[in-house]
Amino acid sequence: MAGSNGLTVPVVREMLTHGQPEGHQFEILKLISQLTHETGQSASARELLLRILDRPAQFSRYTELIDSLLRTAGLFPYATPDNLSLPDLIAYEAHRPLDYDNDDVVFHEVQAKVYGRLMSNENVILSAPTSFGKSLVLDALIASGKFSNVAVVLPTIALIDETRKRLSRFRGQYRIITHPTQPLGERNLLVMTQERILDLPDLPQLDLFMIDEFYKLDISRGEPDRGVLLNQALQRLMRTGATFYLAGPNIHALASSLPQDFVASFVSTSFATVVSDVKLMPTPPKGGELEALSSLCAQLDGPTLIYCQSPARARVVARSLMAAGVGEYSPELQEAADWIGENYHPEWLLCKSIPQGIGIHHGKIPRALSQYQVGAFNAGHLKFLVCTSTLIEGVNTSAKNVVVFDHKLNRKNLDFFTFSNIKGRSGRMMRHFVGNVYLFRAPPQEDLPTVDVPLYSQGPQVPDSLLIQVDDPALLPRSRERIEKYRSQTDVPLEVLKKNSGLDPQSQIALAKYVRRNLSRLADNLAWSGWPEYEKLQACCELIVNFLHPVRGRMHGVSSARQLALRMNVARGAQGDVHELILRELANPIETPEPDDAVENVLDFLRYWPGFTFPRLLMALESIVSPILQEGGYEECDYSAYASSAKGYFLPRFVAEVEDYGLPIQLAMKILRGRSYNAETMDDLLGRLERAREGDMNDFETGLYRTFVEFL
Structure with a gap:
């Protein structure tokens, strides 16, 4: 489109990019005004306005006109209310969220639409650019006070901390819970990954839940194992009947396989604020x-x-x-x-x-x-x-x-x-x-994906580990037929297969059959409780690697069951002292010749194996092995103490988790003055750390500590 003066969007874009709009300012604004009234040209109008905002000095004579155009283009957050006409000012005020305690917050056009639908208890699935401001909509919903219990499911622990800090402004109205061991309050904000949602003993009666980066429900993208767990978390949340808000970027459409009772408005927008x-x-x-x-x-x-x-x-x-x-x-x-x-x-x-x-x-x-x-x-x-x-x-x-x-x-x-x-x-x-x-290379060809939700589609690519979790009324006939073999078998009870979320049920059954066939040989090394001797730990690692979690090549510092047992034993001996583990790693110069390799190998191993994967697999192993031991006349096993300690890097209880709050483990141990303090709950530990004195901290530690305390 060309303006009446012959200016076009590409020409104006070039002028603004190189800071050369002199003598053409009014004509540029006139073109933008025309664009705002042309079907399909609103994105171009917003783009040119944002470029003008990037060079405000060159348009200083036209601030009132620019503010009016910002309002017309839906970019209300960038408008200056003092420059708006009465009709524009009314529209501006209509885009403020209800009961928000920050008077500077105003929605842009599409944010307001999404917010309004959710406030009316309408489910929304939003596909929007990164700069859209999806989180602000959530914050405003919480600020309204309409929703007593809200769950926010995030893809990473880093996002848990960022979101927790942002939502800490609501501490007076809600209890903010990020860890499954924290007790519920009267009104709650659950800020968790899918794993933690599934680990919660009980969900409160939710009024609203949000899943961020919802495209990860599609197990064909990214990490399929975590995608399975996210689908399970979605099912658990959907059972509450709460209003839902699924948000993510750059989605073309949702798969046509969604059921009719999955009722939601799909809002796909290119509205960007940068x-x-x-x-x-x-x-x-x-x-x-x-x-x-x-x-x-x-x-x-x-x-x-x-x-x-x-x-x-x-x-x-x-x-x-x-x-x-x-x-x-x-x-x-x-x-x-x-x-x-x-x-x-x-x-x-x-x-x-x-x-x-x-x-x-x-x-x-x-x-x-x-x-x-x-x-x-x-x-x-x-x-x-x-x-x-x-x-x-x-x-x-x-x-x-x-x-x-x-x-x-x-x-x-x-x-x-x-x-x-x-x-x-x-x-x-x-x-x-x-x-x-x-x-440094041409961008890929534009091709936005269609997102599948395997919880509902139940296609041939959906693993059995997810299908056995689907509520029976929601199972399609072909899916019910697929999982019938797990209902009819007697090697591992169906409830155990389901309890071991994300693990292939066929592998669990194969493990049970193997243990039964070799029980007399294996029993002594499997029937342990508390803290295992090395050969018992290695026996468990053999079963884990051979059946539940095959190791292909070198996986996060581990290439065999024997190496997994050895590394777990070394980690236990170091009792969470990362510096000591790094020095031990460097002591093997053939395998780890450089400090960079040693540091990152240790950190990678700790996060993946003891910090997450191994405790879950060990408890799954216990759930399968313990009944078999009892059947054979042996003592039952109890691996929970070791699994719990491993998950915390063999440190005092919950200390490893304070990393999620931005406080390094080493500083937490310094504050606690050694290993003698063992908290009963996560809240007990956070309270103990919050009451610490800063006297023996250096400036760097003090800065970290104050940020930690500020958002508790």
Whole structure:
């Protein structure tokens, strides 16, 4: 479309991008006005307005006209109410959420529509860009006071902490619960991953639940095991009859297989509150990619995310940037680096990169350090954050620039969906109106996915581990036929198969048959309680790896059952002392020649095996083995004490979980002054830590501790 003066959207975009609108300001605004009234042109109008907001000085004579256009385009949060006419002001005020205690909060057009539907108890499935402001809708719903019990299901523990901090403003009205052991209050906000929702002994009578990044229900995308658990969590939440709000980015449509009683409005919108400029860099010569990246970063202005495909690649990139002199030394970050070196290893790359303004964020970094780096990045202390997909999925950052250095994820080329998520991290509402995305390869072809919900579709690709969890009335005839073999068999009771969420029922049955056939040989090493001797631990590891969780290649530091038992035993001996475990890892120079490898191997093992996977598998093993032992005349087994201790890295109870709150384990142990304190509940431990004195903490520790206490 061209304005009456011949200006077109591409021409105006070019003018605004290069800061050359002089002499054409009024004509540009006139074109935008025309766009707001043309069908299908509203996105172009919003884009040009956002570009103008990025260069306000050049349009200072037209502030009232710009505010009127912002209102017409639905960008109410950016409008200045003092500049609005009475009709525009009425529309502006109509976009304020009810009973919100922040007078500065105003919805944009589509936010208001979604909010209104949910307030009317209408279910909503929202597909919207990263900058849409999906969380603000949730906050406003909570602020209304209409919903007494609310559950928020998040894909990562990092998002639990971010959301908990954001919702801490409602502590006076709600009890905020993030851990399954915390007791319910009269009014509750449950902020949890799907695993924790399933671990809750009882759900309150929910009025509202939200699932963030709901596309993860589709087990064909991402992590299928966690997708199965998310479907189970959805089923548990749906049983409550609560209003639901499913939110995620860049979805084309929902699968047609959803049942008729799954009633919801599907809102798919491209409404964005920032603009992302995509810039394709010249193809560097072979072997010159890192040099080209360093050259680009040296020229960038503003906080910058650099996407890499793996932790190993992130290290290569960070090291290359440092060698090229990118970044600037920051004395205020040196104390953080010194603390990291003392508590992990002084040669770990993170200790060296942080003082130069270069952070590293991936799944092997301890959660408290990841949260610290995101905070330092958003505060402007870290200019660069080299990251993997762990930062792309939902954690809010204030990045002006995103550099997509690698175009792969899990060894596959980025699809358009994932690329769009990464791209959406550029820009920040009210802070960076225009973000920049730099690519070293052409972007993938546009192809947004259709999301399947296997809980309802029950297609041939849906695993039996999910089908056996589906409520009987919701089972399709073909699904009922598939799982009949589990109902009719007697090797493992159906309730045990279902209790072991996410585990293949056929593998559980095969395990039970094997133990029965070899009971006389296995019984002595399986019939234990409390703390196992090494050969008993190894016997359990053999069954876990051979039946419940096959290890293919090297999986998070483990390549065999024998190695799993050995590493678990070493972790128990270290009693949570990560520094000691790193030194032991380095003592084997053939396997772990570099400090970076030693640190990240230890952290990766702890998080995946004792911290999550092993305790669940061990308790599943107990549920299968214990009845067989009793049948054979042996004592029953009880692995719960060991499993619980392993999950906490063999530290005092619940101490490992304070990492989720942004407090490093080492600092928590320092505050507790040793291993003698064992909390009865998570709340007891949090209360003990909250009452601590800061006297023997350095400035870095004090900063972490005060942030921890502020949001409890």
